[in-house]
Amino acid sequence: MGTQVVAVANQKGGVGKTTTTINVSASLARQGQRVLMVDLDPQANATSGIGVEKSDGGSVYESLVGDALLSDQIIRTSYENLSVIPGEVNLCGAEIDLPRMEDSLHRLQRALHSVKMANVFDVVIIDCPPSLGSLTLNAFVAADSLLVPIQCEYYALEGISMVRQIIDQVRDSGDNPTLHIIGIAMTMYDGRTRLSQQVLDEVREHFSDIVFETTIPRATRLAEAPSHGKPALVYDPDGLATAAYDVLAGELLQRLNQIELAPDNVVDVTAFQNPLPVQNQA
Numbered sequence: 001m002g003t004q005v006v007a008v009a010n011q012k013g014g015v016g017k018t019t020t021t022i023n024v025s026a027s028l029a030r031q032g033q034r035v036l037m038v039d040l041d042p043q044a045n046a047t048s049g050i051g052v053e054k055s056d057g058g059s060v061y062e063s064l065v066g067d068a069l070l071s072d073q074i075i076r077t078s079y080e081n082l083s084v085i086p087g088e089v090n091l092c093g094a095e096i097d098l099p100r101m102e103d104s105l106h107r108l109q110r111a112l113h114s115v116k117m118a119n120v121f122d123v124v125i126i127d128c129p130p131s132l133g134s135l136t137l138n139a140f141v142a143a144d145s146l147l148v149p150i151q152c153e154y155y156a157l158e159g160i161s162m163v164r165q166i167i168d169q170v171r172d173s174g175d176n177p178t179l180h181i182i183g184i185a186m187t188m189y190d191g192r193t194r195l196s197q198q199v200l201d202e203v204r205e206h207f208s209d210i211v212f213e214t215t216i217p218r219a220t221r222l223a224e225a226p227s228h229g230k231p232a233l234v235y236d237p238d239g240l241a242t243a244a245y246d247v248l249a250g251e252l253l254q255r256l257n258q259i260e261l262a263p264d265n266v267v268d269v270t271a272f273q274n275p276l277p278v279q280n281q282a
């Protein structure tokens, strides 16, 4: 399959974007996919969480605001099939610089173009910051699809309605007419509370099949893993949450392959006229 770009996004903070990015990337890599994890967040939590050192100038920044080759920023991790473009605090500057630039929404798309053409990665996963600023908008334009984590908490639906508005804008403006949600990941599910179940039911009612079948449980060891610079697969190989992320990655892969295997790769444009096309699962 060609390189598929998936952005992990939700402007709500602390919903599990970075945890999902790290663990889905690690699982996909272990499942044999060649994965490039791109850290687009100035907090750079995905970078340290996978055990990669941050370094000044080592991020997408120079490729976004200048002509630096994005491929020069790719770092191999100690895990087979998994490479990273690190984040750095300087990315904050991109929020200020980008709006002043020509074609400002397409800078990441342009930078990723040569990476896609090289066909050395199957999946590019982008960890977005918790905002809808220029960096996130660039990810929405560069991505084939969005993976939206939702925390099993009150106000869970607030985050996603904003994401949907932006998707509509990005499609309608022609900046990325085929952008869609590939899946909603329900995170930090706590089986002991009724609230978690209520939120899960509510989100499923609204979004039906778009929600991944796998729900990620709340797990202390999942939260500890990043401080050891390790994905859950390595830090807590037998953990329930680790297994959940592994299954979720499989679900994602299945959906990505369905897009690739669509007859003659013809995109049914009517599907994109609905606010949220449902990914049919065979």
Ligand SMILES: Nc1ncnc2c1ncn2[C@@H]1O[C@H](COP(=O)(O)OP(=O)(O)OP(=O)(O)O)[C@@H](O)[C@H]1O
Pocket (backbone or CB within 6 Å): 012, 013, 014, 015, 016, 017, 018, 019, 020, 041, 043, 045, 128, 129, 130, 187, 188, 189, 216, 217, 218, 219, 220, 222, 223, 224, 241
């Ligand atoms: N399933 C889980 N169980 C327990 N803790 C979790 C789980 N998922 C995430 N966390 C913890 O919740 C916090 C927020 O998660 P994370 O950093 O992944 O969210 P985020 O959406 O990337 O946040 P931000 O918006 O700041 O980028 C972190 O401390 C993380 O370790």
Ligand SMILES: [Mg+2]
Pocket (backbone or CB within 6 Å): 017, 018, 019, 041, 045, 127, 128, 129, 130
């Ligand atoms: Mg994050």
